[in-house]
Amino acid sequence: SDGLGFCAFRENFHDYIDLVKKERESFQPTFMILEKTDEVEFKQSDSKIISIESLHQDFLSHCEKNDLPSMFRSKITLKGTLRKMNLDRRDLILSLAIISCLLLAPILNIALMQNYKKSYEENTLSIFKELNPNFRRIVNSKAQMDQLLLAIDSNEAKPLDLNILGYLRAIPIDEIASSNIDFRNSKVILEFDRISSMKYSIIDTLIKQSNTKVIENNIENTDGTFSGSLVLEIESD
Structure with missing residues (x-):
């Protein structure tokens, strides 16, 4: 009466009947068949011959309008998607980890680049302030450095002795690996380790x-960074 039914192969018919009798003693099923079968098999049950169209109509009459099956309507759900992908628990966890890494990698990369940019700007500003305490803001580092160096009076000759080392100490350049003074030969030896082109330009101008x-100039340019040694001559008093 509720429209439910059961479909089985003919070879399993008797097993099905025995199972139904054990579970429901008063159950009287209605059998609907499409092929001719000996009535002996159904003599203890209610049987009737109906057309396939009648079967369809009987099925539809017990279905609500919204419950009718549709081959052209589907609903995407997470559970259904995972079932179609046939993923076990380990594969699911691994997939979620990979997706999370792909989503977080660009965010972390942007954060690192912002941190590098901020550090570069702070170090550059520190160099400018060491050369000019009145310096406030960097707009174009190369152009501003050129202007700052041009502002130095090039016509004023400065005795070298050891003043050049004082100039270099005033600039916060960590890439100066070492500096040695050879008093006997009146030389200063500077060792550089991967110094940037801008900092090297400042030293060269000074x-x-x-x-x-x-x-002697043993500086080598490798991918925009300078490494090596400079040998400078100092004047003896």
Whole structure:
């Protein structure tokens, strides 16, 4: 009466009947078949011959309008998607971890780049302030550095002795690995380790402005960074 039914192969018919009798003693099923079968098999049950159209109508009459099956309507759900992908618990956890990494990687990369940018700007501003205490803001570091160096009076000759080392100490350059003074030969040896092009330009300009003679230049440019040694001549008093 509720429209429910059961479909089985003919070979399993008797097993099905025995199972139904054990579970429901008063159960009187209605059998609907599409092929001719000996009535002996159904003599203890209510049987009737009906058309396939009648079966369809009987099925539809017991279905609500919204419950009718549709081959053209589907609803995407997380549970259904996971079932179709046939993922076990380990694969699901691994997939979620990979997706999380892919989502977090760009965010972390942006945060790191912002941190590097801030550190670079702070270090650059520190260099400018060491050269000019009145300096306030960086807009174009290269152009402003050129203007700052041009502001130095190039016509004023400065005795070298050891003043060049004082100039270099005033600049916060960690890439100066070492500095040695050879008093016997009146030389200053500077060792650099991966110094940036901008910082190297500052040092080169200071050396030229101080009328210092470069005896030996062993600086090598590798991917925009400079490493090696400079040998400068100092004047003896």
